[in-house]
Amino acid sequence: MTLPAQKILIIGGGFTGMSAAILLKQQGADVELVEIDKNWRTDGAGITVSGPSLRAIEKIGILPQFKEKGAITSGVKMFNTEGTLIKQIQTPAVPDSSIVGGGGIMRPVLARILGEATKEAGIDVHLGVTFTRIEEVGDQVNVEFSDGRFGSYDLVLGTDGVFSKVRQEVFPDAPRPQYTGQGVWRAVIPRGDVDCAMQYLGPKGKVGFTPVSDTEMYLYYTEARPTMDKFFEEHELVPHLSSLLEPFTAPEVVKIRENLGSSSQIIYRPLEGMLMPRPWYKGRVLLMGDCVHATTPHLASGAGMGHEDAVVLAEEFRNGGHILDVLERFQNRRWERCRMIVTNSMRLGEIEKTGGPKEEHTQIMGISMAALLAPI
Template sequence: MDRITSIETALVVGGGIGGMAAAASLAERGVSVELIDLDPQWRVYGAGITITGPTLRAYRRLGLLDQIKAEGAITNCSRVFRYDGTLVHDLEEPIIEEGLPATGGIMRPVLHRIMQGKVRSLDIPVRLGVTVTALDNRDGGVDVVFSDGTTGRYDLVVGADSVFSRVREIAFPHMAPAQPTGQGCWRISMRKPPELKGGEFYFGHDNPAGITACSPDSIYMWMLTRHEERETFMDEEELFVTLKDLLKDFGGSPGWIRDNMTRDDWINYRPLVAAMQPGPWFNGRIVLLGDAVHATTPHLASGAGMAVESGIVLAEELARADDVTAGLRGYQDRRFERCRYVIESSVRMGQLQLDHAATEEVTKVLESALDCLNAPF
C-alpha cells in the first residue's frame, strides 16, 4: 500500500460511515489523523442497512468483510414481488469478485461498532461532542476553530459531517442544501418473517417496500410514501398505527410484518432529500465526501457504499499524486460521475413511484443501476 507523502496530518469532521472510512484509509497510508463527531455518545440510529455487492467490495478493501459476514446476514438472491405477494422475478445479482457475496444486510449500530473498532485499532484520536466553527486555508494548511473554543492546524480537513454539513456551509458557498424529493421513508426493525429467504422488493403499489435480513433472526423493512408536510413529529403510537395501516393492502412478507409487528419494534419515519453538489468538491486543503457532497435516497441501497468508496478513493488518489491539489482533483474526477449516476437513478426511481409507473419500468431502472454499480470504482 503506497504511503501518502504530500500531507502529514488530517482532520476528519464526522464520525459516520464515510468519515470513519476516510480516517482509516488515510491512517493506513501513514497520515496522522484526528476524528471528531458532534454526538457526545458517537451513536447511530437503530435501523438495519442493506449492503449490496459493491458495498461489500468496498468493505473488503477496508478489511471488514469477515466481521460483517459474521455479524450480519448474507444472501445471494433478491426477489421482486407485486405488493400482493405475487412473485414477479428474481433480480440478477452477479458475484462481482471471487469470494464476495452478492448482497446482505446488517443492523446499523452493529456496523457502526465494527467500524469504530477499525478506527480504534489504528490509534486514531477521537473527540466527541465537537464540530468546527471556522476554517481558514493558509500557507499550505488549514487553521481550524472548534466549537469548544480550541484550535488546531492540519494539512487537510475532510468534511464528512452528514447532509447538514457544517464544513460545506463554511467553506463551499457555491453549494446548496440537499433538496426534498417528495417521498418519505418508513423503517421498522423486528424479527424475521418465517418464509423470507433473501432480499425482497414489493412494487406496483403507491407505497413500494423492501425487506432486508440483518441477522439470522432479524430484518428491517422500508416503505416509501409521498411526503406530506406537517407541523409536529409523530409519536411512537402514531408511527405504529400509521405504518400498520399503510401495510393493509400488502401480502407476502410485508403482510406478515403488519400482522406481527408490536409497539416494542423500532419504527422510524423521515422525509427524503438528495443532492449532487457541483464541483469543485475541494477548496484549498478542505474536501468533502459522503452525504456532505453526494447525498442520495435509499432506492439503490448505496448511500453507505458510496461514502465508503469515497473515503478509500480519497486516500488512494492522495497517495498516487505528487501534490495535494492533484490528489484532490483525482479524487473528484474518479467519484463525480459514479455518484451522479447513483443519485440521478435513485431520484428517478422515486419519481416513477410517485407517478405510479409500472413495476416493470421501476425494476428496469433498478437493474440497470445495480449493473453499473458492479463496475470497479
C-alpha cells in the same frame, strides 16, 4: 513514503469519516477526527448493503466483523402487491472482491464495528467537538475548535453529512438538500425463513425486506407525502405503518403486518437528496459522502458511496503527487458514479410516488445494480 498530506483533520465521525480515517491512517498519515455528538451515536434501524458496497467494506478491512454481526444473501426478488413474482435480479460475484451477493446489518451495529476499528487504528478522536473557524493560510488549513483548541493541518475532510456545516462554511452558495416528496418507514421484525432481499411494488409505494442478522430482518416502506413531516407520536407508529401495508395482499406481507407491535422499533424519516456540482474541494478542504452526494435509499448505496469515497481517496493518496492533484483525481473518479446513483434513486422515487410504470422501475434497478459492479 512521502504522503501528499501528512497531518489530516476529519470533521464528522459517521461512516464516511471513520472509513477515511482508517484507510489514511493505514498509509501512515497523522489523522485526527472530531465528532459533534459526545456519545458518537448512530440512529436508525437496518441498512441494506449492496455487493459493491460490501466490496468497499472489504477494502476497509471490516468484512469479517460484518459477516459475524450482519447477513449476506444472494439475489433480489421483486413482487406485485398480490405476491406474484415480477422479476428476480441476480447478485453475481463482485469483481475485485470476494463478495457474492449483497447484505444487511443494523445501522448502529455497523457504526460500532467502524468505531472499534477507528479506535484500534490509533486515530486521535475528539467527541463532543466541532469547528468554529476554518482558514487556509499558505499550504496549511488552520482550524479553531469548540473546545478551545487550535490546529494546523495539511488537509481537512468534511464528512459531516447531508446538512454539513463544513459545506456551509466553505461553499456558502452550494445547493441545499431538497425534500423528495417521500418518507421512509423502517421496522425490525423476525427474519423467519427469508433467504434473500425482497421488494413488493404497490400503487404508490414499495415495501421491502432485508435480512440483517441470522434472526432479524428489517422492513422498509417508501411513502409519498406532499409535506415534510418529521415526527410521529409513539402511539401513531404501528397504526400508520399497518395502514400503509394494507393494500398488500401477499401472504408474507399480511403476516408481517399482523405482527407489528411495540417491539418492532418503527421509525420514520423524510427523504432528502442533493448532488453538489464540482468542485468538491476548495484549496485543501475536501467534502465527501453525503456532504456532496446525498441520495435516497432506493439503490441501497447511500452509506456505500461514502465507503467508496474513502477507498478512492486512499488509492489516490497512494498514487501520490501534489495534494491538489490528488483531490482533483478523486472527484473526477467519483463524479459519474455518484451522479448516477443520486439521479437514478430520485427517478425510482418519482415512479413510486406517482404510480409510474413498474417496468421502468425494475429496469432502472437492474441497470443500476449492473453499473455498480464496475470498478470503483
